[in-house]
Every structure is written in C-alpha cells, then in structure tokens.
Amino acid sequence: MGIRLFFIGIILSALLGAGAYVMKLQKDNAILKGNAIKMESAIADQKNLIESQKKDFQEILDANNKMNELVNVLKKDLEDLDKRFNKKNRDVGKLAIAKTKSIERITNGASALATRCIEIASGSPLTEEEKNATKKSEINSECPSIANPNYVPY
C-alpha cells in the first residue's frame, strides 16, 4: 500500500511538472511571438527613418547647390559692374570730363537702377515689367539676376 501511494505520488508530481513545463513553454512562446512582432515593427520604423534621412540629405544637397548657384550669379553681377568701370582700360574720370552731361545722365540712371536693386534684395516684389523683361534694353542692368528672372544673357 505504501509503495503504491509512493508511485502514485511520483506520477502525480511528474504530471504536475510536465503541465507546469508546458505552461512555461506556452508563455515563452507568447513572449517570443510578441518579440517578433516588436522586431518587425522596429524594422519598419528603421526603414522609415532611413528613407526620411535620405530625403533630408537630398534636401540639404539641393539647398546647398541652390545657394552656390545664387552666390555665383551675384558674383557675376559684381564682375559686370567692374567691367562697366574698367572695360578696355576705360577711365570714367576722363570720360566725365569729356562728356560731363551724358556721364551725369548715365550715372543717375544707373543709380536709380541700383536703388531699385536694393529694394528687390530687401523683399520688394517684382513688377510685371521686370518679370517679363527678356531684352537688354528692358532689364535692370545693375542686377538682372535678381530683377529679371526671365532674362537669359546673350
């Protein structure tokens, strides 16, 4: 009788142990499934982040290129101004002595255009005339790069 009870006890313990083990396995399985879902979600998030970073890098690159283009265009305006003063060893002083009235007229005209350039640079909207200017006679020769967007130098 004692031996029978002992074996029954062992069998019951084994059954309980097996049951507990199966339950633990089920619990682990559920955790692993949860982990897998989280990992998939994390991978998707990472992919989105990489895409977003790529987009940001492209935007930064584009912005830098645009700024460089602008600086070069403005540099050309400055070079053109230098040419107007010094082209072919031109001496504005001597010209002013020889043709005082016409140089005065040209100076005042250029001064008015340069003043308008400052207004545009400070954010003043372009007039229709400025926007539509395509000929040399129509443009603001002091700063065509900012005053006449449709003008292509020829």
Added chain:
Amino acid sequence: MLTLITFLTSCSSVKKLSIFKEEVAREKLNLNTPTPLELENLRWIIITSENADEVFKKLEEQGIDPVLWGLTDKDFELLAKNFARIRNQLVVTNKLLDKYKEYYEPKEKKDE
C-alpha cells in the same frame, strides 16, 4: 483566518503601469517678414574744373545751398561696388532664411 487571507490576497490585483510618449510638434516661429525697403533716388552731379561755376550757379538759382559732397571717380567706383556687395549680401541672407524656413517648416500638402 487562513481562508480569509487567501480570499483577500487572491482578489487583489496590481494594474500594469503603461507609459507612452507622444511627440508634439514644436510651434512654428512665424515671424513677420520685414517690410521691403522703399528708397529715395539720389541725384548725382558731376563737377569738373570747367563746369564748377556753372553748377554752383545753377544750385543757387534752384534755391539749393551751393555746397556739394565730393567723390573722386575712383571713390565713386568703390561706392558703387560697396553697394553692390551689400545688396548681394542682403539677397544671400534672405535666401538663406527662406531655405531654413522651407527645411524646418515645410508647407503642408493641401490635398491631405
């Protein structure tokens, strides 16, 4: 007693604390853009040794004080170039601000 303790402890439950984070977008700065400049046009007068008397006489006739601030041709050239440089700097700085605004505060798509 034992039954009572078992009964009470079995009924008590601890709620799981859930913490979540929600990203709140920073408010846009939205400063007003400065009013564009409206400048006055200057009048340049060229004086040479030959026309100086005539220029001053004309000024007096027009009721303007016969006094002028002078620049040599070289200084006039420098002044013109300085203004062009200031203008270019203004353009670059404004463009830079626009680019920053575009990058950090992109316009929301209207169709969404």
